[in-house]
Amino acid sequence: MIFNRHAVWAIYKFELARFRRTVWTSLITPVITTTLYFIVFGSAIGSRMQEVGTVPYGAFIVPGLMLLTMLTESISNASFGIYMPKWSGTIYELLSAPISAFETVLAYVGAAATKSVILGIVILATANLFVDIDIVHPLWMLLFMVLLAVTFCLFGFIIGIWAKSFEQLQIIPLLVVMPLTFLGGAFYSIDMLPAAWRTATLFNPIVYLMSGFRWSFFGKGDVSVELSLMAMFGFLTLCLAIVWWIFRTGYRLKS
Amino acid sequence: MSVLSISGLSKTYAGGFTALKSVDLEIRKGEIFALLGPNGAGKTTLISIVCGIVTPTAGTVIADGHHIQRDYRAARMKIGLVPQELHTDAFETVWATVNLSRGMFGRAPDPALIERILKDLSLWEKRNSKILELSGGMKRRVMIAKALSHEPEILFLDEPTAGVDVELRRDMWNLVRGLRERGVTIILTTHYIEEAEEMADRVGVINKGELILVEDKAALMKKLGRKTLTLNLTEPLAALPPELGEWSLKLKADGNEIEYEFDANAERTGVPSLLRRMSDIGLGFKDLNTEQSSLEDIFVGLVTERQEARS
Numbered sequence A: 001m002i003f004n005r006h007a008v009w010a011i012y013k014f015e016l017a018r019f020r021r022t023v024w025t026s027l028i029t030p031v032i033t034t035t036l037y038f039i040v041f042g043s044a045i046g047s048r049m050q051e052v053g054t055v056p057y058g059a060f061i062v063p064g065l066m067l068l069t070m071l072t073e074s075i076s077n078a079s080f081g082i083y084m085p086k087w088s089g090t091i092y093e094l095l096s097a098p099i100s101a102f103e104t105v106l107a108y109v110g111a112a113a114t115k116s117v118i119l120g121i122v123i124l125a126t127a128n129l130f131v132d133i134d135i136v137h138p139l140w141m142l143l144f145m146v147l148l149a150v151t152f153c154l155f156g157f158i159i160g161i162w163a164k165s166f167e168q169l170q171i172i173p174l175l176v177v178m179p180l181t182f183l184g185g186a187f188y189s190i191d192m193l194p195a196a197w198r199t200a201t202l203f204n205p206i207v208y209l210m211s212g213f214r215w216s217f218f219g220k221g222d223v224s225v226e227l228s229l230m231a232m233f234g235f236l237t238l239c240l241a242i243v244w245w246i247f248r249t250g251y252r253l254k255s
Numbered sequence B: 001m002s003v004l005s006i007s008g009l010s011k012t013y014a015g016g017f018t019a020l021k022s023v024d025l026e027i028r029k030g031e032i033f034a035l036l037g038p039n040g041a042g043k044t045t046l047i048s049i050v051c052g053i054v055t056p057t058a059g060t061v062i063a064d065g066h067h068i069q070r071d072y073r074a075a076r077m078k079i080g081l082v083p084q085e086l087h088t089d090a091f092e093t094v095w096a097t098v099n100l101s102r103g104m105f106g107r108a109p110d111p112a113l114i115e116r117i118l119k120d121l122s123l124w125e126k127r128n129s130k131i132l133e134l135s136g137g138m139k140r141r142v143m144i145a146k147a148l149s150h151e152p153e154i155l156f157l158d159e160p161t162a163g164v165d166v167e168l169r170r171d172m173w174n175l176v177r178g179l180r181e182r183g184v185t186i187i188l189t190t191h192y193i194e195e196a197e198e199m200a201d202r203v204g205v206i207n208k209g210e211l212i213l214v215e216d217k218a219a220l221m222k223k224l225g226r227k228t229l230t231l232n233l234t235e236p237l238a239a240l241p242p243e244l245g246e247w248s249l250k251l252k253a254d255g256n257e258i259e260y261e262f263d264a265n266a267e268r269t270g271v272p273s274l275l276r277r278m279s280d281i282g283l284g285f286k287d288l289n290t291e292q293s294s295l296e297d298i299f300v301g302l303v304t305e306r307q308e309a310r311s
């Protein structure tokens, strides 16, 4: 056997079934949050905001909202997906099964990324009820969505393996990812910042992801799309390398 | 023919504790092998290495001709494990977890087979229940169903009867016998001599990470079937009377006790004749007590025996 497709498929289906069981809460939450954001930012604040470039503020925040939700959901779903078997002890079965590291990651990260992409689309559809959105590069947008989902699910997978408690599971998304996303231009263009802050912001990796994603919507971003793609693939490669190292050494998986 | 061959297997955990010390073991195809040993002997460690859950420090394991690390896919597909602890996905249904297990081990879905396994284990009515709604005994059955779902040829049962009632224990033994008839090799661990006696074809005794002996059950039971008779004398003795010379007795507790070690399985234990002779020579006793050597004693006995044999 070169590729254990039955295992990948079985885990993928099993993980998605977990999602399906809670499908209403999983989908209603982003719908409600998106609506709230539109009430607050779109109408209340947005009506006093100028257009950003040529884009009305309401439409401008759509990619930001999608990115914010997709990042947090990717990390939390993927980290839970692998942390739970570790916590409950059912990981013994995964460790004793004829599954390669690649197949394990494909199944777990694949399932979590699928959820994230579905969520992204649901948010986009909800936002479309409030504002008109013309997507300039729809294929690029889809590609960015998939890349973002996969990369941050990998990142979540790493956190799930590293975490020794539920607290540790929450701490990185809460202390690192949330602030970086908010400061990464989810709700504003970094051009709106004073010069000193603008420079500081360029050290925030999320800025590059945000900018690329927004480019796919409106044809314009804060930094060039090439730079965005490089940042994207850079982070993806880093996560892959860490996952590879985890399986090679059995880090926090095997004694 | 050996279906599992373990050689020079050692494990030192990250903390520096050595749980296995160069274990060699051959398991024959189709046998039921009982691994007997006290808490912390290294039974679970040994099983976990064979199953791929723990990485060995040294040594090799060949399962049905496949190296468990180099050729892990082929090796693991043949192996099933029911671990010592109950680890389950609490929120999943019985049906979902058992089918997941089959898939994980690289087998195409086979609902008819899973149905048969669940029926054999009296779990069919519970197939749509969440695992957290099941009793402890049922959860253990789920673990067994998971282990059987990919039709393994080598099955490990790590303390299958811990915390299990009489009925489930009987069902379990019936199941094990049924599997053996189909040619499945079974390796189980236990603390109880009686259990090994009831089920196994061969028994291995492990203590402090060392495999002390491996023997056919019949031979071992003979060795293990030793008892000690203690007689509390009415009057202390200075020395054993020569009339009792033919029993190799020991005088203990300042001459207040006589100790006689005998083979409980032997046709003539020598106990009635000893008591008769004592009454003949007018040697009285207040109380008597027989004791089966405990597993601990046996281990100690076996270890010293082996050391003596070596030197």
Ligand SMILES: Nc1ncnc2c1ncn2[C@@H]1O[C@H](COP(=O)(O)OP(=O)(O)OP(=O)(O)O)[C@@H](O)[C@H]1O
Residues within 6 Å of the ligand: A255, B013, B014, B015, B017, B018, B019, B037, B038, B039, B040, B041, B042, B043, B044, B045, B046, B084
């Ligand atoms: N992950 C671990 N890290 C460090 N030490 C361990 C680990 N797992 C087991 N040990 C130690 O290795 C020794 C053997 O443990 P093992 O679980 O193999 O024993 P066992 O024979 O299965 O015992 P029991 O009958 O209690 O199940 C014990 O002293 C235990 O403390």
Ligand SMILES: [Mg+2]
Residues within 6 Å of the ligand: B043, B044, B045, B084, B158
């Ligand atoms: Mg054990």
